[in-house]
Amino acid sequence: MSIRIGIDVGGTYTDAVLISSGQVRQTGKVLTKPDQLLHTVLEALDSLNITSRISPNHEVENITVSTTLVTNAILQKRLPEVELILLPGSGMKLTSLPWPVPYHVLSGELDYRGRQIAALDKHELQHLTETIINKRQGIKQKNEKPLAVISGKFSHRNYILEQQLAAYLQKEIPELSMALGSEWGQSNFYRRSLTAYLNLATQDLFADFRDNLIEAVHARGLHAPVKILKADGGMLPAENIRPVESIYSGPAASLLGTLAQSNPEHAYIVVDIGGTTTDIGLVLAGKPLLSSRGAHIGDFLTNIHSLAVRSIAVGGDSVVLPAEGEQAAAEGRENNNLSLASYRLGPAYCLGGSRPTTTDALRYLGLVDFGSHTRAEEAMSLLLPEGRRETPYLRDIAQKILNLMVEHIASAIEALVKQWRNEPAYKVWQVLNPRADHKFPIKLSGGGAHGIAAALAQRMNTTATLTDHAMVANAVGAAMARPTFSWTLNLDTSLRRYRIEETGEQGEWRGSLKPHREVEQFLNTLASKQAKDMGLDEYRLEIEPFDYFPLVEGYRTVGQIIRGRVHLPPGAFQLQDYGPSA
């Protein structure tokens, strides 16, 4: 009997679940201590009482953690200094895009096929070395090892300049710890540079957390691999994941939580209502929609694949603000311009908080049954002028708050569906087969979700149903996440060079100039080997149609550029009663 454990670190609470034979057997909830995430995770793990529930023939197969460790470090700007060395070549000015961190610029240039246009400049290299060394001499804490990212335009097509520069710097500054932009083998130059930057900057922080977590898990007699949830909804062993890939795993977890409890053939919208944010995602034929662009975190645009989740600052604990301040109330005017604050000031009034919230409106209207009705009524009166606090007015204002919340969520749903329908397309067949208008049913999770189900369904003219285990949906998502995998080939047979986008691997192509089946075989072999190394041999990789571009020079075909991809899309194992379990 296999057991899966999922832990999701949220902004307010950290949830944990234990699932065995596809059924949720145990859940736990602890307060998140943002400064002590490791402690929080272990506390949540311990709340499941595992030792007492596991007999020798019940093996824990998986422990998956969705953590805000890296996200918070980036958002709170707690990153060590990294020297960012750029090789931008010609083209658009660097200053056209906002760089959130300082950088050095060196010469050396490649073109769009990775052909070298200009070499590195020796004098510039010497000068750079001196700059870095001088800077270090000014720093007192010499025990921190210096970090540097080298990133060149078109290095995803050829990493030669980055490697030459890295080799040079390693010799001059042996203690320098370096990362290359080409390790993130996708366009564009700006995002690749910043992704490599964030990954190197969070490496030590993450390694520390990971090592302690693994040790602590082992100390509890558990020998299952510890896995970390990624922004794309997949999970990887904690030893293999690149730290920055763990950002935004929370919204991914909430989507997967619903996925694990839904028919794997269906298309629907997922709405997860939290304390201060609501996450909205789209699932098509059982697969969550991925964002076509990389994740945006703080001031950084990245190459990190993430689910196309829209997060809006509306939740059960959102404070209701009487717009125009208390003035309108004092003048005894009807208050038509309520708004929702983007923050939380403790729990809802009906649960002992100090300010009226959306939950109070739901409680007053009888749409949720937790909290004190009397206090909810009081909360509503606080929003009204004296003399206008009779039942019809109270009902009216509660209804307005509900409508406001529903309207926020509905517009975000519409924006997400629009984004999906308007994805760029680059081929004739894609444009001729457009994404049809579709009424997606809605699946709701999160505390208080049932309070708005009916109103949201009416507004969207569709059905809205509640997910089971709505209170711990994120932890269920973490526990039941399937691994993801993607392996994208870019092959230039004329230059005899291949590149793999996801890992930044580059190498020599020894096959023919105009390969056909041969290249699919080549990609499959490479990908299968990588998948096996990652322990994914049991999964069947999906192959996307390859693109072949005949490369013509002077009316003669001299080779081909080929793009191809095999992958495992994000998904979730099914809880029992929700379809075949994998």
Place this chain on the structure above:
Amino acid sequence: MKKTGIVFFPAFDWSLGETHPEREERLLYTQEQIFEEGVMDLPQIKQYSPAVANIQDVLRTQAVFPSPKHHELDAHLIAVGCSLVLGKALMAQEISNGFVLVRPPGHHSATVVWGNRGFCTLNNEAILANYLRTYYGVKKIAIIDTDVHHGDGTQDIFYYDPNVLCISIHQDGRTLYPGTGFCEEKGGPNSWGNIVNIPLSPGTGDEGFIYALEKWALPAVEEFKPDIIINSAGQDNHFTDPLASMNVTAKGYGKITEMIRPDLAVLEGGYSIQGALPYVNLAILLALAGEDYSGVREPQKINRRVLGGEKVRSYIDDLYKYFQQIKPNWRYAQGQNKHLPAGKWVSVEKEIFYDTEMFREQRHDLIRECQHCGGTVFIRTRNQATMEKAMLVKIPFEACPACEQAGYDLVEHYKKSAQTLLLQNQLRNQVLFWENGKEVNLFASEN
């Protein structure tokens, strides 16, 4: 913030033949370049997704004979559709300018379409212009064609139209396809002067091109006072182009774009797909977005003689003087067609060559001379390869009652004939089609 819209549609699964210049690879490196630069991450850039145009929007502007279903139009309808996407975004004020970076191109495609000409089947800019006039009441449009080849199709479509200014700056037609675009081609009886052709000598570079714009093209635009400027942004004036002999650089194209300040630029030709396109497209896009394009630099250097300095300036000055003194010389239809409605009708005969499939079209245009409007146009056309014949009646935007009636009279008379007949009633946004004397609904399957 002022937004620059872009539709990027490289048609990666469409070509006119494996080694044809118009092939899958054409915008591959452009994609690599503009994506890698991070242009799509510029806050003022707004990317739009492509769309398919419908046949009605095409037939309002172009007569596709013998009927649209005889042509392979999918890729062309998407290129048109993309142009309309940005046209709508412009009118909705979502963007302040835009670049329709798509293939296939369209500026050689003319009033009548019997097939593909110069890689073009449908005219993206012309259909866009008339779409904006039909649905947004735009009155005056200037189309500036900076492709190295004469924009003969666009010129043909608007030749008799007083509300569209067509300027084409190109390599002299005596040295390059399509062999037209001379100063003498200045418009019809009701639109004389609205066609401006600036044929430049082979070898002209940034300096000469910019001089021609400054001294000739832009003053003409200023005088015309268009509501909207469209740039047919061909990129084959670049010094690496394999089909032409001009010497414009990528940075030069940035400057040209900055000077023209188009509301919408639409990609036309340009077949130096490695040496020029990635850089020229980047420069145009940056110029439209108000970004510094001075760092855009193609790796190759010009290694042929550039025609510049006093030589190119005096050549352009002389040509301009000659252009200004050219007077029209109309031939009027006399007696040979007793069914022509009342009025004076100018008669123009021409032959159009379709280079892709190598056949000729014989055309006879009759234009009603009018003091009040663009004048109704009656065109009889014959495909010399198949000997198929067809007719087109065009009632112009803002037609006067007499011209409108003349159009209806022509239709009334000819709709019973065995020949195919198309009515483009631009005044009433109506497109009607007759085959073998019967009206056919070409739009039944749409919507």
